[in-house]
Amino acid sequence: MAELPGQIRRMGGGISQLLEQICGFSRRCLFQVISMGPIPNHLAFIMDGNRRYAKKCGLEDGSGHKAGFSALMLMLQYCYELGIKYVTIYAFSIDNFRRQPEEVQSLMDLMLEKINSLLEKESIVHQYGIRVYFIGNLALLNDQVRVAAEKVMKATAKNSRVVLLICIAYNSTDEIVQAVKKSCINKSDNIKASGNYKHEDADSDVERKDMENQEERIQLVDIEENMQMSVAPNPDILIRSSGEARLSNFLLWQTGNSQLCSPAALWPEIGLRHLVWAILNFQRSHSYLEKRKKQL
């Protein structure tokens, strides 16, 4: 009789393992079906609602973000299982520095802990061969977080299966400003370097001047190649949790043609069904978009 609780526990453990395996199997079947249609190459997430979740569940401050991190790991797992190559997440905005210092500090502490955990053997990085980029104005971070981020980027530089872009101390307008600065500097350096070069194949002085002016003018490609996010293609889908429908200064340049989704679920509540729904919607409008892209 004394063995009964132990037996029940073992049975319980066995049942939950079995359930997990059934869930995993069903999920993989579902992914097989979804993969028969086009799969997005790049998904971006605005992870909104962690604090509201903590309040809603009566948890202490900070627990919401921890729950949010678990939700993130699950979403990454689903994305990479589905064959999505690039995932970008909005971890911390430059605007968020305006929050209370205690909250900012606790977020920085959490990020430091999680960034360091990415290098552990059992982490998702090794499981899926993820190359990690940290995108943003890293100089705004404290030294510890910045050094940890650089360490992770270096350690994962050779991974090539899938990519995770973590936007931290990031603002789209800041990214554009930096790209504009670099474009101006590069252009003026190029002009100085080309110095006495004249267009030999121009027939007239006017034509020659036009060609030189054209070369001197900054082009779209100049700005784009100087964007930090140029290491990835543009996102196909942008998902913002908690029902808010705005971009909040995230990837403004890159999401011009992205499908925007704003499920009402708070970030820690985000799950497989939201991802599947977003992808099915993407597949519905995909053929029309591909036609437009070819025309352009």
Next chain:
Amino acid sequence: MLSLRVPTPTSFHLRRLHPRDIERRDCFISYSPSFVNRGVRLGIRSSSSGVAFTPAEEEETLPEELQPELMPKHVAIIMDGNGRWAKNQGLQPWDGHRAGVEALKEIVELSGKWGIQVLTVFAFSTDNWIRPRIEIDFLFSLFERSLKTEFQKLAKNNVRISIIGDSSKLPKSLLRLINEVEEVTKHNTRLQLIVAVGYSGKYDVLQACRGIAQRVKDGEIDVDEIDERLIEQELETNCTDFPYPDLLIRTSGELRVSNFLLWQLAYTELFFAQELWPDFGRSGYIEALMSFQQRQRRFGGRKS
């Protein structure tokens, strides 16, 4: 036909008194900061020449569902769905565009009456150049015709018209008309209607970047001085005091921004309406504005 019937007032709407307003006396004085300078409410129009009562039938009340103090200053609209609307009705694409112009007239009129200060509409994108030539020619001639017929009324009703976008490919007659319209209406203050033609958000940032690069080359500014404020000054939306839309509406159910007003949309609330543009009228607009008024805007900070 567009008829903004209220002649040049400084305040142009009579608002039906709501019981809660009796407690909030400041509602009587200012619905939004801009109205502080605008004069008196309660059906009394005041202009520099004196006070005049407006006939009741010429005024439009703000719908009960909308709160005047929460009205957006700047609304942007992607007028999508004309082609699909025409197809659904068994008509030609140009019939859809004509119906679209009628819908736009209604929204401009309502915006003016409800206290919105800037209305930006996405008429023609850089991506639209791939459409058949016959459709593009029709669109520009429709735009030219509409502008000619409506411009006097809009000017009389204190509406300022601005056009943004790459005008280099537009027909010369349209360009001349645009310049004239902008010049004649530039001092109007009631509503600024910004029409984006040949416009894309990336193009706008690119031309701002070129402007800045030229200033750096001329030694006017240093590269280190380039910041967000400088870029904002160079964007085409520098024609208005409120370049950042509070609300963006896109019709026809498409869930994307399509490269419209890239930089300016950083904190804009987005609303996606299911209706096709010619069907988007007063009720659709009220729904979008109600949705906006329920949003909690935090700009990256925390709501205390």
